[in-house]
Amino acid sequence: MKATAMTCCDLCDKQLAKSKRGGPHGYMKNLGDKRVFVSQGRLGYEEQDYQCLTCQARFTHSTNKNDQAWTLWEG
Numbered sequence: 001m002k003a004t005a006m007t008c009c010d011l012c013d014k015q016l017a018k019s020k021r022g023g024p025h026g027y028m029k030n031l032g033d034k035r036v037f038v039s040q041g042r043l044g045y046e047e048q049d050y051q052c053l054t055c056q057a058r059f060t061h062s063t064n065k066n067d068q069a070w071t072l073w074e075g
């Protein structure tokens with residue numbers, strides 16, 4: 001199942017299907033800095049944005065248990 005109607009390359013299609021432990025595919029670059037969220041003195045979770053060099057799709061990777069590991073930016 002495709003996540004969106006946007007055109008993604010094959011690697012990005014596979015990226016969205018990856019489990020939480022999966023790292024970014026080989027043609028992604030970091031977009032900005034990692035964001036670390038701390039709540040009440042405990043390490044919460046981290047987010048890092050990535051952009052695909054092939055199809056320019058942008059992703060956020062989150063370690064938040066309540067979020068999807070990989071989220072494709074809409075629009």
Ligand SMILES: [Zn+2]
Pocket residue numbers: 008009010011012052053054055056057
């Ligand atoms: Zn891509």
